[in-house]
Amino acid sequence: MTERTIIEPEWLSESATIVAPNLIGCVVARKFPDGDVIRGMIVETEAYMAGDPACHAYQKKTHRNAPMFEAAGYAYVYLIYGIHHCFNIVTDRKDMASAVLVRALSLLNLPQATQLKLSEKKIARLAAGPGKLCRILGIDRSCSGHLLAVEHDLWLEHRPGSLSQHLQQGKRPIVQTTRIGISQGQELPWRWYLKDSPSVSVR
DNA sequence: GGTAGGATTACG
DNA sequence: GTAATCCTACCT
Numbered sequence: 001m002t003e004r005t006i007i008e009p010e011w012l013s014e015s016a017t018i019v020a021p022n023l024i025g026c027v028v029a030r031k032f033p034d035g036d037v038i039r040g041m042i043v044e045t046e047a048y049m050a051g052d053p054a055c056h057a058y059q060k061k062t063h064r065n066a067p068m069f070e071a072a073g074y075a076y077v078y079l080i081y082g083i084h085h086c087f088n089i090v091t092d093r094k095d096m097a098s099a100v101l102v103r104a105l106s107l108l109n110l111p112q113a114t115q116l117k118l119s120e121k122k123i124a125r126l127a128a129g130p131g132k133l134c135r136i137l138g139i140d141r142s143c144s145g146h147l148l149a150v151e152h153d154l155w156l157e158h159r160p161g162s163l164s165q166h167l168q169q170g171k172r173p174i175v176q177t178t179r180i181g182i183s184q185g186q187e188l189p190w191r192w193y194l195k196d197s198p199s200v201s202v203r
Numbered sequence: 204g205g206t207a208g209g210a211t212t213a214c215g
Numbered sequence: 216g217t218a219a220t221c222c223t224a225c226c227t
Contacts, residue, residue, distance in 0.1 A: 046210070054210070064223060082220030084211050101210055131211050141222090181210050201211095 007156035009073030009147075012091050016047035016098040019072075019091040021192045023100055023156075024174050025163045027108070028087075030137040031153040036112060038137060039157075040105030040127050044193040044200045046179045048088070049098035053184035057097030067145040068097040075154065077134070077144040084131025087139050089148065089156070103180070103191075105133045106199040124198040172196070 007026060012019055029039045048055040048068075056065040056078070067076040067090055076088040076099050088099035105127035110118075114126065114136070127133035134140065139154065146152050159167070166172045173195045178186060180202060193200045 048210075056210080059224085062224070078210085079220095079222055080209060081211055082209090082222065086210060088210090103210085129211070179210075183209090 003161065005158045006150065007148075007158055009071060011158075012072035012089060013093060014072075014091065016049045016091045016100050017190055019089070020045040020047040020100045020190065021174055021176065023089065023102075024192055024194050025159040025167060027157040027159075028102065028105060028133075028137065029155050029157055030139070031150075032111070032138065034112075037109075038111055039108040040133065040137070041108060041163075042102055042104075043106050043197040044102075044104035045191070046101040046103055047098075047190040048101060049092070050096060052188065052190075054179065054182040054188075055097065055185075061097070065097065068099050069095055070145070073148055075139075075143050075146050075148055077139055077141050079141060080131070085134035085140050086130045087134050087137075087143075101130060102133065103130045104128045104193070104197075104199050104201045105137075106194075106197055107136070111136065121198065128199045129201040 023042050023045050026042050027039050031037045057068045067074050070090050071094040072091050074090040076090055080086055087102050090099045092098040107127050127136050148155050174192050175195050176189050177191050179191045
């Protein structure tokens with residue numbers, strides 16, 4: 001019923017501005033040490049790439065941003081404001097700095113510890129924000145530079161067929177707009193989100 | 204070796 | 216509106 005096909009690096013080997021909207025509706029899967037697998041549908045993304053003043057790799061390659069220069073399919077995770085982690089999916093080709101920031105997920109199932117009585121609304125907000133989704137999926141800097149793959153307990157899956165149909169029929173439009181929380185490159189329309197999703201970080 | 208500031212969040 | 220909190224990048 002719910003077919004799950006793994007996203008391979010090849011599928012991510014295009015410009016971040018192409019991949020970012022393509023990732024809307026796809027799934028981030030995280031396997032915990034206890035064997036639990038938590039899945040979240042991507043509902044909001046932003047693209048960052050070389051030549052973009054908001055991109056962490058705008059100046060030069062450093063220890064922190066090195067994963068952005070990897071081939072497609074790697075994870076780039078950094079700490080922001082000393083508190084929160086942000087999860088990026090590296091795109092394009094090797095030595096071309098580019099990545100898609102995953103800004104919000106709609107959780108498809110919940111960690112055991114969270115499975116107590118929460119309202120639908122609260123569940124929808126559990127991964128509504130780049131820092132929040134990292135916290136609930138246990139993603140931190142130790143994931144940065146790792147290939148996104150089942151054997152690394154963090155991977156991506158394609159859109160369920162039913163959602164693809166909806167998207168193609170325009171039933172759930174993907175909205176394109178400007179990015180959030182940056183001081184430079186604010187005019188670039190490189191943020192995408194699934195319209196009407198209660199899990200988008202800001203609407 | 205010192206330090207300004209950040210692709211955020213929660214709370215008032 | 217603003218505090219929390221710490222790495223990173225950049226300067227000396």
